[in-house]
Amino acid sequence: MRFMVLVKASEDSEAGVMPTEEQLAEMGKFNEEMVKAGVMLAGEGLHPSSKGARVKFSGSERTITDGPFTETKELIAGFWLIQVKSREEAIEWIKRCPNPGPGESEIEIRQVFEAEDFGEELTPELREQEQRIRAQAEDNESS
Amino acid sequence: MTASDAHAAVEAVWRIESARLIAALARVVREVGLAEDLAQEALVAALEQWPESGVPDNPGAWLMATAKHRGIDRMRHATMAERKHEELGRELEIDRGEVQPDIDAAIDDHIGDDLLSLIFATCHPVLPTEARVALTLRMLGGLATKDIARAFLVPESTLAQRIVRAKKALAEADLPFEVPGPDELAERLSSVLEVIYLVFNEGYSATAGDDWMRPELVQDALRLGRILAELVPDEPEVHGLVALMEIQASRLRARTGPGGEPILLLDQERARWDWVLVNRGLKALDRADALGGEPGPYALQGRSPPAMRVRAGRRTPTGRASPRCTPRWRASPARRSSS
Numbered sequence: 001m002r003f004m005v006l007v008k009a010s011e012d013s014e015a016g017v018m019p020t021e022e023q024l025a026e027m028g029k030f031n032e033e034m035v036k037a038g039v040m041l042a043g044e045g046l047h048p049s050s051k052g053a054r055v056k057f058s059g060s061e062r063t064i065t066d067g068p069f070t071e072t073k074e075l076i077a078g079f080w081l082i083q084v085k086s087r088e089e090a091i092e093w094i095k096r097c098p099n100p101g102p103g104e105s106e107i108e109i110r111q112v113f114e115a116e117d118f119g120e121e122l123t124p125e126l127r128e129q130e131q132r133i134r135a136q137a138e139d140n141e142s143s
Numbered sequence: 144m145t146a147s148d149a150h151a152a153v154e155a156v157w158r159i160e161s162a163r164l165i166a167a168l169a170r171v172v173r174e175v176g177l178a179e180d181l182a183q184e185a186l187v188a189a190l191e192q193w194p195e196s197g198v199p200d201n202p203g204a205w206l207m208a209t210a211k212h213r214g215i216d217r218m219r220h221a222t223m224a225e226r227k228h229e230e231l232g233r234e235l236e237i238d239r240g241e242v243q244p245d246i247d248a249a250i251d252d253h254i255g256d257d258l259l260s261l262i263f264a265t266c267h268p269v270l271p272t273e274a275r276v277a278l279t280l281r282m283l284g285g286l287a288t289k290d291i292a293r294a295f296l297v298p299e300s301t302l303a304q305r306i307v308r309a310k311k312a313l314a315e316a317d318l319p320f321e322v323p324g325p326d327e328l329a330e331r332l333s334s335v336l337e338v339i340y341l342v343f344n345e346g347y348s349a350t351a352g353d354d355w356m357r358p359e360l361v362q363d364a365l366r367l368g369r370i371l372a373e374l375v376p377d378e379p380e381v382h383g384l385v386a387l388m389e390i391q392a393s394r395l396r397a398r399t400g401p402g403g404e405p406i407l408l409l410d411q412e413r414a415r416w417d418w419v420l421v422n423r424g425l426k427a428l429d430r431a432d433a434l435g436g437e438p439g440p441y442a443l444q445g446r447s448p449p450a451m452r453v454r455a456g457r458r459t460p461t462g463r464a465s466p467r468c469t470p471r472w473r474a475s476p477a478r479r480s481s482s
Contacts, residue, residue, distance in 0.1 A: 036370065037159065038365070038366035038367065041419050084158075085362075088151040
C-alpha cells in the first residue's frame with residue numbers, strides 16, 4: 001500500500017528559512033535509506049505558502065486567493081510518497097525521520113486510495129458470489 | 144500497547160530490518176542458513192518481549208544484539224568448526240551486554256556488500272529456481288513462509304520444506320559469502336534478475352479472484368528490483384529490469400475492465416495508468432541508457448512497443464486518448480454505486 005507522508009509547515013518553513021547544512025545532511029541520509037530500501041517513490045519540499053495560491057469553489061464560481069496563508073500548522077511544507085506493506089511500516093519509517101524543524105514538528109501519514117479500495121477488481125460474478133456467501137453466513141449464524 | 148499492536152509493530156520492524164540483519168549475521172557466521180535462524184530467534188524474542196517492554200528506540204540494534212547473543216549461546220552448546228567458533232566468538236564478544244549505539248554504524252559500513260552477498264547467495268545457481276525464489280522472498284523480502292506459500296499456491300509445509308532443503312544445500316555447497324568476482328558476475332547477476340522477474344510475473348499474472356497475496360508479489364518484486372538497483376547502480380541491465388517492471392506495473396489497474404475482462408493496451412484509459420510508476424520506469428530506462436553498452440533482454444523489453452507507447456503518452460498526456468481520460472475521482476465513485 002501507498003502512503004502520502006505530509007510534513008507540516010512551521011513558522012520557519014513559512015518564513016522561508018532554509019534548513020541548515022546539518023539538517024539537510026540528516027534528511028538526505030534518511031531519504032537515501034528509504035531509496036535504498038526500495039520504499040520511497042517520490043518526495044519533494046515545498047516553497048512557503050506565500051508563493052502559492054488557493055482556488056475556492058462555490059457552485060460554478062472560482063475565487064483565487066494568493067498566499068501566504070495564516071494557519072501555519074495546517075499547511076504542508078513537503079511530502080513523500082512511499083510504498084510499504086502496512087500502516088505500521090509507514091509509521092516505523094517515519095519514526096526514523098530526523099526532526100524536520102529545530103523545535104516541534106509534525107508529520108502526517110495518509111493512505112493513498114488504490115484501485116482495490118474502489119472494488120473495481122471485483123467482477124459482477126465475484127461480487128454476487130461474495131454477497132451470496134455473506135447472506136449464507138448470516139443465515140448460519142441466526143439459525 | 145496491546146498484543147496485536149505490538150505484533151504489527153514487530154512485523155513492520157522485521158520488514159525494514161530483516162534483510163540487513165540476516166546479511167550482517169551471515170558475514171559473521173559465514174553461513175546464510177544459520178544467520179537466518181539466529182535472526183528468526185531474535186524475531187521470536189521480540190514478539191515475546193516487545194508487547195511488555197514496548198518497541199525499543201533502536202529496534203534494528205536490539206534485534207542484532209539479541210541475534211548475536213543467541214549465536215553465542217548456540218556456540219556453547221553445539222560442536223562447530225573451530226574456525227567459525229573463534230571468529231564468531233571474537234566478533235560476538237564485542238557486543239556482549241549492552242546494546243551499543245555504534246552497532247548501526249558498524250553495520251552501515253558493510254551493509255551494501257552484505258546485502259548484495261546475501262542476494263547472490265539466495266539466488267545461487269546451485270539451487271533450483273523455486274528454491275531461489277522462496278529464499279529470496281523470505282530473506283530479502285522479509286516475507287513469512289506462510290505468505291510465500293499462499294502467494295505461490297502451495298501448502299505451507301511444502302514451502303517450509305523447500306526452504307529447509309535450500310538452506311541445507313547452501314551450507315553443503317560451502318560457498319563463500321561474497322559478491323562474485325568479475326569473471327562470474329554477469330552470469331550470477333542474471334540469475335538474480337531472473338528470480339526477481341519471476342516473482343514479478345507470478346504477481347502480474349494473478350487475476351481478480353486471487354488471494355491478495357498474489358498481486359502483492361508485484362510490489363515485492365519491485366521493491367527487490369529497486370534495492371538491487373541501488374546496490375549495483377552501474378549495471379545497466381538491473382535498471383532495464385526495474386524499468387520493465389515499473390512500466391508493466393503502471394498499467395495494472397488499466398488492463399482490466401469493470402467486469403474483469405482484459406483491455407488491450409491501445410484501448411486502455413491512459414488516465415488510469417499509474418503515472419508515478421511510468422515516470423520511475425522511464426527514469427530507470429534513462430539510467431540504463433546512460434550507462435551505455437549493448438542493451439540486455441530486460442532493457443530491450445523495457446523499450447518494447449508497449450513501453451514506448453507509455454513514453455509517447457508522457458509527451459502528450461492529453462493526446463488522442465484524452466476523450467476517455469476520465470479523472471479517477473470522478474469515474475470511480477460512479478462505478479462503485481452502479482454495482
